[in-house]
Amino acid sequence: xxxxxxxxxxxxxxxxxxxTLSCSPISGHRSVSWYQQTPxxxxxxxxxxxxxxxxxKGNFPGRFSxxxxxxxxxxxxxxxxxxxxxxxxxxxxxxxxxxGSYEQYFxxxxxxxxx
Amino acid sequence: xxxxxxxxxxxxxxxxENLVLNCSFTDSAIYNLQWFRQDPGKGLTSLLLIQSSxxxxxxxxxxxxxxxxxxxxxxxxAASQPGDSATYLCAVPTGTASKLTFGTGTxxxxxx
Numbered sequence: 001x002x003x004x005x006x007x008x009x010x011x012x013x014x015x016x017x018x019x020t021l022s023c024s025p026i027s028g029h030r031s032v033s034w035y036q037q038t039p040x041x042x043x044x045x046x047x048x049x050x051x052x053x054x055x056x057k058g059n060f061p062g063r064f065s066x067x068x069x070x071x072x073x074x075x076x077x078x079x080x081x082x083x084x085x086x087x088x089x090x091x092x093x094x095x096x097x098x099x100g101s102y103e104q105y106f107x108x109x110x111x112x113x114x115x
Numbered sequence: 116x117x118x119x120x121x122x123x124x125x126x127x128x129x130x131x132e133n134l135v136l137n138c139s140f141t142d143s144a145i146y147n148l149q150w151f152r153q154d155p156g157k158g159l160t161s162l163l164l165i166q167s168s169x170x171x172x173x174x175x176x177x178x179x180x181x182x183x184x185x186x187x188x189x190x191x192x193a194a195s196q197p198g199d200s201a202t203y204l205c206a207v208p209t210g211t212a213s214k215l216t217f218g219t220g221t222x223x224x225x226x227x
Contacts, residue, residue: 004158031213043204043217056214090158094213102212104149106159 002027004093004107012113018079021110025072025093031055032074033104034066037088046089049074078112086114117142117209121218128195129226136190136221138205143183146212150179150190151204153220159204163190195225 005024013019025032033056034046045058049068068074072093078085088111092104118141128134138148147166151159163179165172165188171180178191188205202222206215 006158033213033215035215042219043206043215045209045214045216048211048213050213056211058214088156092159092213092215102146102208103161103164104206104213104215105161106151108158111156 004091004105006089006091006107006110008110009108010111010113012115013081014115015081015083017081018077019081019112021076021078021089021091021112023074023076023091023093023107025074025091026095026105029093029095029105030072031094031102032068032072033092033094034074034076035090035092036060037090037109038086043090046076081114083114085112087112117207117216119205119207119216119218121203121205121221123221124219125222125224127224127226130195130197132195132225133191133193134195134223136192136203136223138188138190138218140186140188140207140216142209143186145183145207147208148179148181148188149206149215150177150188151206153202153204155202162203192223195223197225197227200224 031050033048048056066076088109090109091107094102149164150162165181176193202220204220206217209216
């Protein structure tokens with residue numbers, strides 16, 4: 001079974017630009033979550049999508065948005081990039097597993113650098 | 116608000132030692148607790164998931180325990196190897212099963 005894939009793996013953008021990151025979950029998983037990881041703040045939850053609907057949202061400004069398609073693939077968009085948006089963006093997928101668990105499986109991440 | 120703390124922040128041990136990593140959380144009403152490993156610049160690899168009804172979970176040389184009443188979990192690594200060098204993170208769902216709150220991690224170095 002293929003794991004979670006994220007594209008692109010690396011991105012360099014300029015302040016003010018916008019960026020779109022993509023995540024393909026494990027086959028059969030309907031939940032996709034996004035996290036931002038920085039040295040200062042650690043791992044922070046951005047949002048979760050389930051069956052094309054945003055089910056949860058973290059404390060990030062409206063510049064951060066996402067969507068999910070009918071095949072469960074998800075995209076995350078950041079508009080008007082700021083230097084502080086430089087981070088590793090991680091996507092996780094989950095599905096109902098053994099004994100009712102919802103184990104999270106993470107992708108390799110997209111390293112975004114804003115200059 | 117759920118807060119997750121990991122002690123120690125960093126640990127260096129010689130190869131072959133058994134070691135324990137600690138994770139504590141403030142709100143004991145959790146569905147489960149998950150331990151992850153992260154290599155530098157890489158994504159997270161799930162190591163173990165302990166359901167709230169379980170006391171421990173084992174996978175190879177790894178054993179994780181969970182004590183909900185005291186808000187603690189430990190990850191025991193037996194016979195450590197240099198390949199175990201990584202950052203270890205624990206996480207608990209907050210509010211819903213898919214929204215994880217992470218600890219700050221323990222950076223482990225296993226030396227030859």
